[in-house]
């Protein structure tokens with residue numbers, strides 16, 4: 001990607017805000033020459049080393065490096081350009097405009113197995129791409145997965161703000177991620193690995209099929225306790241009509257021991273993904289549809 005030193009405002013018109021986080025705002029922008037639209041992520045730079053606001057240059061450069069390395073996969077957002085102003089670094093990304101997978105699930109309360117398996121398969125393909133490059137995402141959750149176009153089922157992972165390269169054998173310990181989705185090793189400050197992403201895929205799968213969050217407690221500590229004790233269950237209310245393949249797929253990921261937890265390759269070979277569900281053949285297992293009526 002070229003680091004353009006033309007002023008950002010000379011190249012793009014800023015249109016609407018698409019989303020905002022703690023230190024970043026994402027705005028839809030339009031290239032003045034080509035008319036092409038993009039998502040521009042404005043990341044506030046940390047002014048002073050002692051400041052708690054803004055993002056360090058090291059973390060910004062890490063996100064850009066990851067985005068550069070992972071380019072070219074259809075389920076990963078594409079990096080277009082990087083600009084810098086006095087106060088911000090602006091990462092210009094492919095515009096993904098179909099809305100968050102999270103909202104899609106909420107609109108239906110939960111999905112049937114065919115639709116859920118088709119989404120999870122795409123997330124697994126994106127995760128396999130990352131892991132093959134020794135990159136872990138560390139923040140897989142429905143909010144970071146978006147539909148490319150409304151009404152279509154092509155999804156893209158859009159945020160790599162917490163992603164990092166983990167060379168095989170290297171040890172990375174960090175308390176990162178969103179409590180509901182973090183694996184036991186994150187709670188216990190033990191080494192992170194690609195297996196940490198696989199646990200989160202299990203949480204996303206459970207949510208898509210039930211609308212509920214498997215380990216969520218009344219507060220952060222209760223959630224963390226449920227995670228480290230792997231305390232979850234398939235409530236009959238939402239899982240009564242769920243296939244044993246789907247439950248087995250999830251159970252293979254909610255495994256405390258990272259060496260025993262299913263890898264992304266094993267998940268892609270799992271019957272629930274390889275079977276009719278995973279190939280979006282139109283067998284509508286009405287597990288949750290009955291609930292949403």
Ligand SMILES: Cc1ccnnc1
Nearest residue numbers: 039093094095096158
């Ligand atoms: C929010 C967002 C991020 C990246 N691309 N499109 C939209």
